[in-house]
Amino acid sequence: MRLERREHRPLVLVVLSPILAVVAALAIAGMLIAAAGAPVLEAYGRILTGAFGTRLAATETLTRATPLMLTGLAAAIAFRARLWNIGAEGQFYLGAIMVAALGSSALSGLPGPILIPFLFAAGAIAGMALMLVPLWLRLRFSVDEVVTSLLLNFVAVLFVSMMIDGPLKDPLAFGWPQSMPVADHALLPKLVERSRLHIGLVVAIVAALLVYLLQARTVFGLQSRAAGLNPEGAVFAGVPLGRTLVKVACLSGGLAGLAGAIEVMGVKSYVTTDLSPGYGYAGIIVAMLANLNPLGVIAAALFTATMFVGADGMSRAMGIPTYIADVTVALSLLTMLVAIFFTQYRIRR
Amino acid sequence: MTNDTSVTPVLELSHISKRFGPIVANDDISISLKRGELLALLGENGAGKTTLMSILFGHYTPDGGTVRVDGVELPHGRPRAAIQAGVGMVHQHFSLAPNLTVLENVMTGTEPLWSLRSGTAAARRKLLAIAERFGLGVDPDARLGDLSVGEQQRVEILKALYNDARILILDEPTAVLTNIEAERLFSTLREMARQGLSLIFISHKLDEVMAAADRIVVLRGGKVAAERKASETNKAELAELMVGHRVTRPKREPTTPGETVFEASRLTVSSGGIERLKEIDFFLREGETLGIIGVSGNGQASLSQLMSGLAKPATGEMRLFGEPVTALDVHDLVDAGIGRIPEDRHRQGAIGEMAIWENAVLERIRQPLFSRRGIVDRSAGQAFAATIIEEFDVRGGTPASRTRLLSGGNMQKLILGRNLYRRPRILIAAQPTRGLDEGAVAAVHARILEARKQGTAVLLISEDLDEVIGLADRIQAIVKGRLSAPIAAEHADPRRLGLMMSGDWTSGDGVSGEGNSHAP
Numbered sequence: 001m002r003l004e005r006r007e008h009r010p011l012v013l014v015v016l017s018p019i020l021a022v023v024a025a026l027a028i029a030g031m032l033i034a035a036a037g038a039p040v041l042e043a044y045g046r047i048l049t050g051a052f053g054t055r056l057a058a059t060e061t062l063t064r065a066t067p068l069m070l071t072g073l074a075a076a077i078a079f080r081a082r083l084w085n086i087g088a089e090g091q092f093y094l095g096a097i098m099v100a101a102l103g104s105s106a107l108s109g110l111p112g113p114i115l116i117p118f119l120f121a122a123g124a125i126a127g128m129a130l131m132l133v134p135l136w137l138r139l140r141f142s143v144d145e146v147v148t149s150l151l152l153n154f155v156a157v158l159f160v161s162m163m164i165d166g167p168l169k170d171p172l173a174f175g176w177p178q179s180m181p182v183a184d185h186a187l188l189p190k191l192v193e194r195s196r197l198h199i200g201l202v203v204a205i206v207a208a209l210l211v212y213l214l215q216a217r218t219v220f221g222l223q224s225r226a227a228g229l230n231p232e233g234a235v236f237a238g239v240p241l242g243r244t245l246v247k248v249a250c251l252s253g254g255l256a257g258l259a260g261a262i263e264v265m266g267v268k269s270y271v272t273t274d275l276s277p278g279y280g281y282a283g284i285i286v287a288m289l290a291n292l293n294p295l296g297v298i299a300a301a302l303f304t305a306t307m308f309v310g311a312d313g314m315s316r317a318m319g320i321p322t323y324i325a326d327v328t329v330a331l332s333l334l335t336m337l338v339a340i341f342f343t344q345y346r347i348r349r
Numbered sequence: 350m351t352n353d354t355s356v357t358p359v360l361e362l363s364h365i366s367k368r369f370g371p372i373v374a375n376d377d378i379s380i381s382l383k384r385g386e387l388l389a390l391l392g393e394n395g396a397g398k399t400t401l402m403s404i405l406f407g408h409y410t411p412d413g414g415t416v417r418v419d420g421v422e423l424p425h426g427r428p429r430a431a432i433q434a435g436v437g438m439v440h441q442h443f444s445l446a447p448n449l450t451v452l453e454n455v456m457t458g459t460e461p462l463w464s465l466r467s468g469t470a471a472a473r474r475k476l477l478a479i480a481e482r483f484g485l486g487v488d489p490d491a492r493l494g495d496l497s498v499g500e501q502q503r504v505e506i507l508k509a510l511y512n513d514a515r516i517l518i519l520d521e522p523t524a525v526l527t528n529i530e531a532e533r534l535f536s537t538l539r540e541m542a543r544q545g546l547s548l549i550f551i552s553h554k555l556d557e558v559m560a561a562a563d564r565i566v567v568l569r570g571g572k573v574a575a576e577r578k579a580s581e582t583n584k585a586e587l588a589e590l591m592v593g594h595r596v597t598r599p600k601r602e603p604t605t606p607g608e609t610v611f612e613a614s615r616l617t618v619s620s621g622g623i624e625r626l627k628e629i630d631f632f633l634r635e636g637e638t639l640g641i642i643g644v645s646g647n648g649q650a651s652l653s654q655l656m657s658g659l660a661k662p663a664t665g666e667m668r669l670f671g672e673p674v675t676a677l678d679v680h681d682l683v684d685a686g687i688g689r690i691p692e693d694r695h696r697q698g699a700i701g702e703m704a705i706w707e708n709a710v711l712e713r714i715r716q717p718l719f720s721r722r723g724i725v726d727r728s729a730g731q732a733f734a735a736t737i738i739e740e741f742d743v744r745g746g747t748p749a750s751r752t753r754l755l756s757g758g759n760m761q762k763l764i765l766g767r768n769l770y771r772r773p774r775i776l777i778a779a780q781p782t783r784g785l786d787e788g789a790v791a792a793v794h795a796r797i798l799e800a801r802k803q804g805t806a807v808l809l810i811s812e813d814l815d816e817v818i819g820l821a822d823r824i825q826a827i828v829k830g831r832l833s834a835p836i837a838a839e840h841a842d843p844r845r846l847g848l849m850m851s852g853d854w855t856s857g858d859g860v861s862g863e864g865n866s867h868a869p
Binding site for chain 1: 657658659679680683689691696697698699700701702703707711712714715720723724725727
């Protein structure tokens with residue numbers, strides 16, 4: 001048996017591979033559920049009803065999916081250009097703390113329609129700034145950005161921790177380390193009454209569409225893909241490699257920062273160090289599940305959010321730890337990597 | 350068949366057939382190899398040479414046919430059985446680890462893991478004995494990554510011999526070698542044959558096949574087209590057998606050169622703290638080809654980088670269309686209508702994973718023809734690619750298919766097409782036919798000659814003497830970063846060019862920079 005590179009990637013396979021990957025992940029996780037002594041199909045049924053069974057559950061799942069879409073896009077756009085941004089978690093937090101700082105300051109006197117876009121931009125810029133550090137190190141000293149962007153996550157979270165226990169600490173929070181809340185008119189309008197679902201979802205979906213168009217239709221999209229696939233060939237064709245990567249880094253870091261800003265303005269209104277249950281890292285999984293396709297990111301984020309929200313309900317009903325959601329999502333990344341592999345190679349005897 | 354039946358062949362391939370989907374790669378091929386014979390397997394790209402050897406070595410399972418070594422049939426699809434029977438293979442792309450030493454590389458995958466340490470002394474003795482026997486001198490403790498490509502290939506051969514190979518198969522062994530390294534390789538191979546080994550080498554180069562092989566099997570379209578003794582054939586016949594029809598490289602017609610479009614004087618280019626080009630002088634004229642010959646590694650890469658807009662000169666002057674310029678920039682060159690054919694078409698010339706149309710327009714994507722306000726005009730790009738495919742006879746792809754799928758010759762036609770379609774004023778062609786088969790070479794040459802006829806000034810940088818003699822009007826040699834003075838093509842013959850390439854510029858030709866090269 002040997003592996004042979006496929007000459008053509010059949011479209012059917014490209015579309016089917018993420019679905020098969022998810023099915024395979026569910027099947028493997030099913031064995032764990034069975035091992036924990038619960039009926040597998042019922043458990044998955046509970047996950048589905050837990051995620052979509054009620055109006056409240058459905059809005060909660062969509063609320064969870066919103067930041068995942070944005071961090072997923074952040075990873076997808078960077079990975080397309082072979083820029084390995086593993087720092088979305090830190091960029092998320094920096095975007096969040098920026099919004100908390102400005103949204104609770106004197107600037108919050110601005111009217112809502114101006115303040116909200118302004119805070120979006122501020123959060124995005126904070127995320128960009130953090131991503132430019134590893135990029136600069138790569139361009140200047142050839143330092144691997146996987147390591148630097150990953151390590152900056154810890155720096156960013158510690159910085160946020162310092163801020164919410166220091167200058168930005170909310171005096172009314174009974175000593176809890178949390179930031180001052182943003183002004184009420186900086187909070188995002190709800191999409192559904194009496195739920196947490198906010199217009200951030202619309203922002204995320206529009207962002208996915210824009211990123212898709214940017215990659216498929218623009219000079220920048222073509223050049224960033226060329227730069228990722230073959231830097232030497234891109235330079236020969238006159239692609240400004242450094243400038244292209246700077247733009248990619250800004251977009252990627254900006255989307256992750258925006259995710260943090262939206263989570264604060266849409267859900268929490270203030271920042272704590274558990275604002276993100278790993279949205280930045282989960283974004284990498286979302287991007288891979290989507291095969292780096294910006295539109296696929298929407299679906300992949302929904303799947304991931306479904307697992308996380310649904311697992312809570314299932315756990316309560318059947319006494320199985322919620323960790324099954326983490327395991328399933330992690331498994332789906334692995335099965336997706338295998339699936340991607342088989343869209344590119346075939347086995348021959 | 351002219352086989353001597355009194356000798357049992359050490360290797361016999363009988364009636365081998367192999368299909369890949371609709372493509373018949375091998376169609377009822379039978380070949381035999383005698384002890385101490387050096388056999389060449391000649392054919393164009395895609396003739397089925399590599400497939401056949403992969404079947405012999407057990408990488409592919411044939412649809413039909415048998416492989417016999419010393420009369421014993423080998424099981425299909427079992428590389429280990431082939432190795433045990435004494436068949437060794439040297440791949441085109443080496444399968445060695447650059448971070449290990451020569452000895453470790455030879456032992457890896459050969460010796461059981463647990464004996465890597467204990468067996469080292471014995472292995473070293475065996476390796477040195479083999480190296481000594483065949484004159485394959487190499488330091489067993491050198492790190493592989495520090496060796497030249499030619500030396501790495503020697504290690505690959507040593508590894509096969511270390512496995513007690515009696516039959517050695519080399520897949521396009523000279524593709525990565527310089528001329529001198531190739532000559533050295535063939536003298537080694539002949540020595541090995543003299544000592545009783547049997548060898549097959551795969552090639553599409555007529556010169557080396559004629560020079561090195563005892564017997565030549567020509568493959569065409571997956572079939573054995575002919576079998577000849579090297580002493581009873583000639584290059585013209587082989588070329589015809591290989592391609593299926595007569596191939597003649599197009600002839601250069603005399604033209605009158607027009608005005609000077611580019612001029613370099615006392616130009617020095619450095620990279621990594623080393624002067625790669627030293628005070629070189631040359632000029633390009635409309636409707637004229639300047640050929641730069643030289644042994645690989647003498648500064649050709651720097652020259653083509655400079656002229657492609659990827660390197661800046663440290664000192665010296667350049668004039669482009671009469672205007673002084675300090676550096677050439679990719680965009681300026683492309684916008685000024687200067688065509689560039691890069692040295693390495695896979696790494697620089699095209700981005701394999703992108704579509705053919707994207708590669709056709711990438712360097713001009715900012716031009717209003719292909720994008721407006723940052724939005725790519727896909728239909729214009731695809732139409733342009735379709736035109737190039739049509740006019741330049743690019744086979745094996747549509748505008749939307751991935752460029753990686755094109756053969757080397759067709760990829761080169763695509764690159765030529767995107768450059769020549771616009772009738773460039775200057776064409777920089779670096780090693781334009783390296784690795785191409787005879788049919789593709791002729792096509793590329795015809796295009797370059799046609800461009801010249803239409804008034805393009807051509808800079809041809811090549812290591813192929815025949816190519817330079819065939820295409821260039823004036824010839825300069827590049828040696829250790831210096832350029833000789835130009836000689837007219839009429840005065841060029843292989844012997845004189847050979848002297849120029851060796852750095853012997855005393856025969857009245859003078860050295861560049863002494864002021865006698867400025868004709869216009």
